Amino acid sequence: DQQVKQNSPSLSVQEGRISILNCDYTNSMFDYFLWYKKYPAEGPTFLISISSIKDKNEDGRFTVFLNKSAKHLSLHIVPSQPGDSAVYFCAASAGSGNTGKLIFGQGTTLQVKP
Amino acid sequence: DARVTQTPRHKVTEMGQEVTMRCQPILGHNTVFWYRQTMMQGLELLAYFRNRAPLDDSGMPKDRFSAEMPDATLATLKIQPSEPRDSAVYFCASGGYGLETQYFGPGTRLLVL
Numbered sequence: 001d002q003q004v005k006q007n008s009p010s011l012s013v014q015e016g017r018i019s020i021l022n023c024d025y026t027n028s029m030f031d032y033f034l035w036y037k038k039y040p041a042e043g044p045t046f047l048i049s050i051s052s053i054k055d056k057n058e059d060g061r062f063t064v065f066l067n068k069s070a071k072h073l074s075l076h077i078v079p080s081q082p083g084d085s086a087v088y089f090c091a092a093s094a095g096s097g098n099t100g101k102l103i104f105g106q107g108t109t110l111q112v113k114p
Numbered sequence: 115d116a117r118v119t120q121t122p123r124h125k126v127t128e129m130g131q132e133v134t135m136r137c138q139p140i141l142g143h144n145t146v147f148w149y150r151q152t153m154m155q156g157l158e159l160l161a162y163f164r165n166r167a168p169l170d171d172s173g174m175p176k177d178r179f180s181a182e183m184p185d186a187t188l189a190t191l192k193i194q195p196s197e198p199r200d201s202a203v204y205f206c207a208s209g210g211y212g213l214e215t216q217y218f219g220p221g222t223r224l225l226v227l
Contacts, residue, residue, distance in 0.1 A: 002155075043118070044157070044218050089156065101170060104157035104158070105157075
């Protein structure tokens with residue numbers, strides 16, 4: 001049973017436009033959410049996170065939105081750059097992160113075209 | 115430049131052989147995770163340790179997989195016997211306190227023929 005789902009395997013956008021990556025979850029106990037970015041032949045790296053007490057967190061070109069009632073979060077990248085081309089994973093945790101245990105989605109491959 | 119290291123980076127083996135993957139966590143990190151990446155499942159958590167003690171290995175097939183931390187600088191993941199369905203990229207990650215501190219190694223790409 002996939003508790004964290006990224007239903008779009010891939011996304012292609014033009015440089016300078018907005019990229020929107022989506023993630024849905026089923027476990028209402030999740031209270032902390034993270035996005036990771038992964039380049040080929042490398043491990044995932046942390047990008048941005050959000051606690052369930054917030055509905056938005058912004059860091060430069062990256063913004064994460066959380067809709068708890070819909071059990072949905074999204075990552076917005078504005079403006080998109082070719083260097084943003086990578087696989088993006090969303091991840092969720094329960095227990096305010098004290099266990100350190102993350103549940104990941106399947107990933108979405110973003111391609112930003114020059 | 116502290117980073118998680120994993121060896122080997124690539125492994126090709128035949129079905130039935132034993133496979134051992136090694137991970138050196140970042141010095142000072144007290145939590146070590148093993149993940150497996152497949153196309154269908156994405157990143158699956160196999161097991162994790164805190165202060166070298168196993169906390170959760172529910173994601174790991176117990177009959178053939180085993181994970182250990184012989185000391186604070188080494189974590190191992192073994193598969194015996196290996197099967198073609200074990201072909202995947204295996205990541206080790208280490209972390210301190212706080213989820214954002216979970217750092218991943220470059221992964222071991224395993225192919226079982």
